Amino acid sequence: MQDVFHAKTKLLDYVDGEELVIIINEEQAWDHGISAMDKVVMKYKDTDYVLDVSLSNKLVKRNEVGLSEDVYKKYNLGADVIVSISFTQTNGKAIDALKKALGGKKLNYEETKTIMDDIGHNRFTDILTTYYGAIGFFKKASDKELFEMAKAMGETGEMLHFDGVVADKHCMGGVPGNETTMIMIPLLTSLGIKMPKTFSKAITTPAATGECVNVLMDISFSKKQIENLVKKNNCCLVWGGGLSLAPADEKLIKVAYPLSMQSYSRTVVSIMAKKYAMGINHSLIDIPMGPTAKVPDMKTAKWLKKRYEYVGKKLGMKVHVEITKADQPIGAGIGAVLQVREVLRVLQQHELRPMDLQNKAVYLASKIIELVGLAKGKKAYELAFNQLKSGAAWKKMQEIIKAQ
Template structure:
């Protein structure tokens, strides 16, 4: 059937034909990151009313896959669809298979719901679910997803709305269930360094506490747990593999974006990444949705609070604490929230490999281990020991310390690394940093009064973190330390010279260290 044409200008516009057409898959060795794209022959696409960046459905072995259409005049022939590597890996698509292709769109309910939300109208559960579903299945364009991501800055959600959003975000993806007590720890972030999770998980699971751990990628910090874990082991596993890891080892350390756990979350994170900003509402929803999807029933939330942290004051921290507890309880969890000091970075390494080096030093009880990182990890580990009823007060603190000092926690970490295809005998000295470094020296005598963590985060990202795992900073001096003129106060690491130069130019305008 020939498509009907209408002449609105010298350029011909094809009215869309909604019927599916069939083509064979051709695998394209190009990876776009988090984007899902398929290439169609330009003329064939236009014959069916499909334009560049339209949303199209691919029906592959009975499963609908929604992708962005891109068009090629000659690279892709009629009867072919080019499938980019990201889509191939996620959906296990094979070359030469027949797929049905059809124009698709988001549901009218989700678009109308988004319009209402942009006007400040509260959404019901059905409307919220429709938006989360269309984001999760890639029906929302990047623009619509960004609009939804930004809503929390203009219209703060009620506690009940947070619960509805978290529930919808989880239920539009995979849901995992484990028997018995299932615990988790999550930090709101915003503090550079602070990689307590990789110390706590082996420590606590060595005591028999079940802790399946998923994580997202960094938004506001130079490296989150996801980037750090990937330094030592694989982080992408299927639902079946995760269940097996937890059955055998009481834990896993895996990237949630590689699954369909709260799938809308990864797309909302992608929308927030360019500005390194995420509203408090979105942060709560993101954290609690993933806990719910992972079957967590005992959750410890760490809210770092400080003048240059993500949470600047006690009033905000207490409000967030109340919201976390409300949402968690509605989702069937026992929740404990700790508000911790965030006046400076935790540890001295900032950036994935620099942070992992310090994690290994704490677990291996290396003489150069950062004691602030060790102490915070032990404090939070003891709170989970209390939360699950294993010990109380001083006894919980003593049990955490004993487990670390005895080597039991490191032994468990070696077990986890081996199970996730890493080198269990890795030493901190074996980790390779970025080759280009620049030492920054004090210009006067004095004492470090403060470190601006927001400036530090920008510097680290300018150097290439979190994408470049080798990039970052090493802080030779921390708050309260005495310095003399000419002392090295921190070291910059980058893989390219221009990034060092850009970081220094930024530091010429912004003060990261206050020395008096």
Template sequence: MEIFSAKIIPLNVANGDGIIAILNAEQASQYGITQHDKISLIRKGEEYVVDVALSSEYVEPGTIGATTELLENYPIMPGDNVLVSFMRNNPLSLQAIRKKLLGEKITTEEIDAIVEDIQNNKLSDLILAYYTATSFFYKTDPEELAYTTKATAYTGDMYRFPGIVASKYCIGGVSGNETTMILVPLLASLGIVMPKTFSKSITSPAATGECVEVLMRSELKKSEIIRLVEKYGCCLARNGNLNLAPANDRIIKVSAPLGMEPYARMISSIMAKNYAMGINHCLIDIPIGPTAKVNKQEDAERIAQHFKNIGTSLGIKTEVAITKAEQPIGNGIGAVLQVREVLRVLQQHELRASDLEEKALDLAAQLLVLCGKNEKYEEAYRLAKETLQNGDARKKMQEIISAQEGNPDVDSEGLVLGSQTFDIVSERDGKVEAIDMKYLNMLAKTLGAPGDASAGIFLHKKLHDNVQKGEKLFSFYASSENKLQMAKELAEEKSAYTIV
């Protein structure tokens, strides 16, 4: 039911979190609209759902203030007259979410209703949080998960490339571990098409999204991705504005504040984006360790089976690598520090981290076998290693950097780190027995990561290394003296290293 009409006026305001229309507070009150509501703006018979903000200072009665996000995402123009209506949910989606909360199985029709309401911004963050939380309470039905994945993929753009199109995706939970930026140029230089997309960090001090931005522009348009893949066989693109399975992005949004991500939603999101990108060969990396995201073998195997089942249902040839995650991979934690590790491997620098190189080569070999480039793992491993050593992987990375408007001549040792530094030293002689990655991540975030790319931690000692009293274990980097001080105080509360 339409309740009033109003004229759109542009406000030079970017909310950065959702699509918002700003109503005059007094007029909204007359119709019972509050800032917690969603409303529909109706233009030429089409309905566009927005969140509500209220103001008496900037918006007159009879007008609606349009944020930058509203004008960018909807075909609504300044000066348009729109009808304002209370937003109408599909009763089927609410019924389905109630069933999920009770642990009941839902139908494909109900899944479609939920996905459609998520896509059209009709579910409030609270209702969506309830839906997301059901994944923590109940076991996921494989058929339901597979259907949901495909349904969410079709809510956005779909890409299709000829031939074998591959991807590697890590579920996260390991500090450092930036293998993607090594694998993409390495495999692309061997003729494997790799249109790699990624997100920014949800729970870690830096994900591939933050790392790629250190070297090049990663917010690409669909036409740019197609051009890059056709010319170079690969790209490194952030999901941000790609419209890949956008219904999943809203689920991620409600999960992020608590730093929690249900396994089922994570699996669905990863595979939906792979399917939307036209991936037909996919390797999933599931790190397992005492302080990783997954710390039990049975959990890793259960997650792996879900990935394989969904891959089969989507026509994606999927393999899973369950990898050891007892400590950070590489020595850097934080965007610039992790990129330095990547470049050192690609440059075959004498200071490169052997564990990061080894893991990248192992995953590359598995992908080469999966894609049919080699029949045997040993042959694939030798080929991947040769591609690193002869400089082909580095040359391909330089091509990608140049094509995505970065400096192809960037050198690992020329990257700028935070100017505020502090060394954490060992209080005793002994050997490193354990490293708490979750605590290191907390320390890195306190230093300013992921928002500050130059902030983070560099590890001088790894598992089983011998240390002497007073010897450096790891170093802090920050841009802010205050953040450095907070990290120092946090480090005094608990040691991230167990030395015996």
């Protein structure tokens, strides 16, 4: 990639809705053969930002580039800094692979990787990303393809690594009030299990883990800060969007959003790619099954269970899938603050604690205890239960809140 020109950034009072547009002086663009709707790479301090080009002679002078507020916010950039602007274009190999897949043919790992790489690094336009998204609806991917998609997706962004047993609990979601994570993490880490927990913001429930955790502590941390939190407390409760884990996932979700529909197999890819990038090697997946949950019936739940187990195993994880009944909200409170109050009541063993929430959390925690090999069956359940009863989980939670 060759440098084209250097320019000073100018903050324009302009919101483009995360289209991430750069405005280049029209004459200067013309000199360099850049057109509106091209993509360029803006380089600043060894980081590349891929942006869509618009042109203007009045908004920006030569050797100035205009950036919208979205770009400033997203990348936390300063105004009046010197950046270099160079061409980008999608990898020809990625387009060839995409055409091959649209033609109904199977892709090998290298081909899947080159597509994920271009999507993850914003070199694919929305149109190209949508073609790749559309394939998920039409063509039933083989288990091997799902694994290769998850691996490629995980490897195109930031990757974390922790020594030893690293466990995670993931809930497919879709049921309000189902806030077991905030009970399970302190409970399990108080037993010495390492759990670097990331979560996304609410997609399908009124308040997901992110919103709930944020009631008590900060959730945005850098890779370095997360590594320090895990070193200190054996765990973290952080928002994954602050990291660049499996960045192609976010783009694929963006093009799935207008349909409010994602294929089940792509959901498996999305979740497992993020666990893999996070360095997880023991994973419990909770599939709530019920008429209003994401998974409406046992047939779908079992199909998903097999895919999670296969993909996880190939990615080097021990995976346990629990299919849980989800025919009504859990606990009595819906909404972040009320849900957090219920979580705290369980941790504090308050007499008004919701027993359904406690029971689900202890049960799922016992499954992770089994997964990492600390105890089995009734012993595992008792071990989990005692961490609540003894106050060890509540003590751990206070340490976590202090650290974050």
